[in-house]
Amino acid sequence: MGTDEAMNVTQLTKRFGTFTALDDVSFSLRPGCTSLLGENGAGKTTLLNMIARVTTPTSGQIVGHDAIRIGYLPQRPALYPSLTPVETIRYAAELTGVTNVDPVHLLKRVGLEPVDRPAAHLSGGMRQRLGIAQALVHDPELLLLDEPVSALDPRGRREVLDLLSDLKRERMILYSTHVLPDAEEASDWVLLLRQGRLLMEGTVTDLLGSKSSIQVRLFNDVVTEDEWRTLPGVSHVTRSGTTWELETDAKDVTERALLQLLLERGLRLQSLHVGHPSLESLFLEVNA
Numbered sequence: 001m002g003t004d005e006a007m008n009v010t011q012l013t014k015r016f017g018t019f020t021a022l023d024d025v026s027f028s029l030r031p032g033c034t035s036l037l038g039e040n041g042a043g044k045t046t047l048l049n050m051i052a053r054v055t056t057p058t059s060g061q062i063v064g065h066d067a068i069r070i071g072y073l074p075q076r077p078a079l080y081p082s083l084t085p086v087e088t089i090r091y092a093a094e095l096t097g098v099t100n101v102d103p104v105h106l107l108k109r110v111g112l113e114p115v116d117r118p119a120a121h122l123s124g125g126m127r128q129r130l131g132i133a134q135a136l137v138h139d140p141e142l143l144l145l146d147e148p149v150s151a152l153d154p155r156g157r158r159e160v161l162d163l164l165s166d167l168k169r170e171r172m173i174l175y176s177t178h179v180l181p182d183a184e185e186a187s188d189w190v191l192l193l194r195q196g197r198l199l200m201e202g203t204v205t206d207l208l209g210s211k212s213s214i215q216v217r218l219f220n221d222v223v224t225e226d227e228w229r230t231l232p233g234v235s236h237v238t239r240s241g242t243t244w245e246l247e248t249d250a251k252d253v254t255e256r257a258l259l260q261l262l263l264e265r266g267l268r269l270q271s272l273h274v275g276h277p278s279l280e281s282l283f284l285e286v287n288a
């Protein structure tokens with residue numbers, strides 16, 4: 001293991017009967033924050049469960065995870081609905097045999113006031129932060145989080161992603177998500193899983209390459225798919241409802257040509273949004 005690698009996963013495979021949920025996955029976990037990106041059923045939970053030692057691999061190994069303390073926030077964290085945040089932390093500390101935890105301090109660390117309200121009455125974002133605090137009780141060196149933001153509203157999502165960006169300065173984090181922008185937010189490194197296989201790994205910039213997606217909506221939907229396709233830089237055109245999505249590797253050139261086209265045709269723009277390509281088109285790219 002190199003000095004920068006805290007844990008090595010080697011040829012990890014997990015089968016459930018004849019079904020292979022994780023297939024020959026190898027990577028090294030680095031310091032900082034890594035996101036595990038993949039669609040539903042890609043094998044994210046299966047991988048996290050094995051790193052957290054909840055389940056054992058069918059074959060392959062994980063080297064280094066015995067030497068580090070690991071905290072795990074599962075997809076559906078077990079919070080006792082009737083316990084207040086302080087009681088929740090005290091209970092988690094008792095279960096893990098930790099005696100020196102200051103619940104109020106820990107709750108403040110994750111941005112929660114020690115409110116006198118049972119977990120059942122907290123907002124989704126607050127409950128998730130309480131779950132994170134619970135996973136931090138024994139001061140783990142590696143924090144594993146399974147889809148920590150997917151069930152949250154935009155505000156809760158923002159709060160938790162900001163918290164991860166903050167926490168990654170003091171410990172390693174590995175979190176799973178099926179949404180590309182969530183992977184981009186807090187992570188320094190991304191592992192891309194599909195159907196149990198590790199498709200690629202790298203920084204978000206590596207994964208995206210120079211691809212952008214331009215979403216365009218007109219008041220009159222009169223431009224044809226072929227016309228969008230002939231704009232310079234455009235490699236892929238899809239349509240959802242009245243919105244066209246143009247994938248391009250030269251967004252400025254495409255945008256200019258697009259505006260020129262509208263001007264020439266006297267068409268009015270309803271909305272234009274430049275963002276990342278979808279996860280699906282990333283997969284197409286990798287498989288090409």
Ligand SMILES: Nc1ncnc2c1ncn2[C@@H]1O[C@H](COP(=O)(O)OP(=O)(O)OP(=O)(O)O)[C@@H](O)[C@H]1O
Pocket residue numbers: 016019020021038039040041042043044045046047178
């Ligand atoms: N105990 C099990 N028995 C049989 N199949 C399982 C079991 N656990 C997971 N699987 C299957 O393994 C595959 C990967 O599941 P996993 O939960 O790891 O995916 P995931 O990427 O976490 O997806 P999600 O976002 O839906 O949680 C799925 O097809 C799932 O149905």
